[in-house]
Amino acid sequence: xxxxxxxxxxxxxxxxxxxxxxxxxxxxxxxxxxxxxxxxxxxxxxxxxxxxxxxxxxxxxxxxxxxxxxxxxxxxxxxxxxxxxxxxxxxxxxxxxxxxxxxxxxxxxxxxxxxxxxxxxxxxxxxxxxxxxxxxxxxxxxxxxxxxxxxxxxxxxxxxxxxxxxxxxxxxxxxxxxxxxxxxxxxxxxxxxxxxxxxxxxxxxxxxxxxxxxxxxxxxxxxxxxxxxxxxxxxxxxxxxxxxxxxxxxxxxxxxxxxxxxxxxxxxxxxxxxxxxxxxxxxxxxxxxxxxxxxxxxxxxxxxxxxxxxxxxxxxxxxxxx
Ligand code: BMA
Numbered sequence: 608x609x610x611x612x613x614x615x616x617x618x619x620x621x622x623x624x625x626x627x628x629x630x631x632x633x634x635x636x637x638x639x640x641x642x643x644x645x646x647x648x649x650x651x652x653x654x655x656x657x658x659x660x661x662x663x664x665x666x667x668x669x670x671x672x673x674x675x676x677x678x679x680x681x682x683x684x685x686x687x688x689x690x691x692x693x694x695x696x697x698x699x700x701x702x703x704x705x706x707x708x709x710x711x712x713x714x715x716x717x718x719x720x721x722x723x724x725x726x727x728x729x730x731x732x733x734x735x736x737x738x739x740x741x742x743x744x745x746x747x748x749x750x751x752x753x754x755x756x757x758x759x760x761x762x763x764x765x766x767x768x769x770x771x772x773x774x775x776x777x778x779x780x781x782x783x784x785x786x787x788x789x790x791x792x793x794x795x796x797x798x799x800x801x802x803x804x805x806x807x808x809x810x811x812x813x814x815x816x817x818x819x820x821x822x823x824x825x826x827x828x829x830x831x832x833x834x835x836x837x838x839x840x841x842x843x844x845x846x847x848x849x850x851x852x853x854x855x856x857x858x859x860x861x862x863x864x865x866x867x868x869x870x871x872x873x874x875x876x877x878x879x880x881x882x883x884x885x886x887x888x889x890x891x892x893x894x895x896x897x898x899x900x901x902x903x904x905x906x907x908x909x910x911x912x913x914x915x916x917x918x919x920x921x922x923x924x925x926x927x928x929x
Contacts, residue, residue: 614907615859615889618672622865622897623890624652629677632657635870637892639666640700641810641879642710648881649732650675650890651682651700651712652898660685661696663714665732671881671888672900682735683714683727692718692725692740701750701878703811705760711783713749713762716740724749724764726783738784742766742777748807751783752819756846762786763821765807771795772805774823776848790848793823793840801827801836801857809837810880810889817909818844818851822889824876825857835874836860837891839912855917858908859901861894869894 626633633654640651640663648671655661662684666675683697693716700714708730716725721744727735742749748765755761759778766775773794777786795806802825809822819842826833836857843849861873877891886902893899 613858614903614911615901616903617863618900618902621863622893623672623900624650624666624675624898625896628675629654630679634659635896636898637895638699638876638878639890639892639898640702640712641881641888641890642702642704643881643883644710644732648888649702650879650898651702652677653698653700653878653892654681655696661698661717663697663700663712667732671883678733682729682732683712690716690737690739692716692720692723694718697725698722699747699876699878701808701811703751703753705751705753705783711751713751715747715749718744721745722747724762726751728783741784741786748774748824750808750811752812752847753814761847763792763808763812765805772807774806774808792842792848793850793853795825799827801825801834801860802838804828804833806838809877809891812842812847813880813882813887813905814844815905815909818842819847820887820905820908820912822858822877822880829873832873834861835876837875837877839908841909841912850918852912852916853918854912854915856915858911859889859891863893863899865897866893866899869896871895875899 635655638653642649650666662681664681665678668675685693695717698715705711712727716723723740723744724742726738729735745767751762774792776792778788804826806825812819821840837859839854841852880889
C-alpha cells in the first residue's frame, strides 16, 4: 500500500517546467523563488546556461500552472566588473514583499570566494536595485521575513560554521544592508537523520494562523550520495526566532523519476511557495534539472508539523536540540 497521509500532492504527470519550455538553449531550470503579484504567479527561475553559470529570469503565469511567459532577458546575471562576487552566477532567489510595491530578493552570489548572501529590491520584476553582498562567504539560502518584528527585520541564512551548516537568523533595525544579533534557529540534526548533514531555508516563510510555516531542506549522505528532502518547522508569529515545532519526519522527498534522476540525482529543493486560498503551492527544483509543483492544504501541513513535532517528542522546549 502506498503511503497516503502525505500532505503534498504533485501536480501533473511530470515536471511543470523544463529547459524545453525556454525559448533558448540552457542546461537546467531549477529552484525558483515564487510570489503572487497582481494576481499572477511570478517565478524567479534559476537558469543554468551551457557554460555552467546561473542567472535569474522571471516567468509569469495567470494560473500558476501553465501559459508561462518567460522574460526576454535575465533579472539578475553575472555583471563584471561591477559585481565581482557574482562572477560565477546568481543562484536560488527567494523573494518577499516588504512594502506596498517593494519586493526583496535574497540570492546566492557565487564567485571564486565562495557562495555569499546578496540582496536586491524590485518593484516590477523587470529591473532590480542591487544592495550587494550583505553576508560574506560561505553563506547561502537566505530569506527576509515580509514584515518587521518590534521594528526589526529578520533574515534567515545558512553560514558554514565549524564545518556545520545550520539555519541562523540575523536582525536589522535600520535597513536591509546591515545584519547583527545572530543566533541559531534550527541546527542540522547530525547522525543518520534525514536532515543530519546540512539544512537551509526552503521557501520564504509562510504566514499562517498558527505562526510562520517554514519549509526547509535537509541532506542525508547515503554512501557518498546526498539526498535532499524537505521538512517543516513552525515559528512564533510575533518573534520567528522562537521555534514552536519542528517535524521529525521529512514532508517531501525525491520519489518520481524526474526527482531521482537528472543532473544531480535525488534532489527536491524549494526556494518559493505561494498561499492560494487554503492551499500552499510549492514550486521546487527536481534533480537540479527541472521544476515541479506540489500542492498541500495549509491545515494539513500545520497538522503534520504538530503531529511529528520533534521538540515535543524529546521534551526540548528550548535549547540547541530542536
Ligand atoms: C545546494 C544548492 C542548490 C542545489 C542543491 C542540490 O547546495 O547549491 O542550488 O539545488 O545543493 O544540488
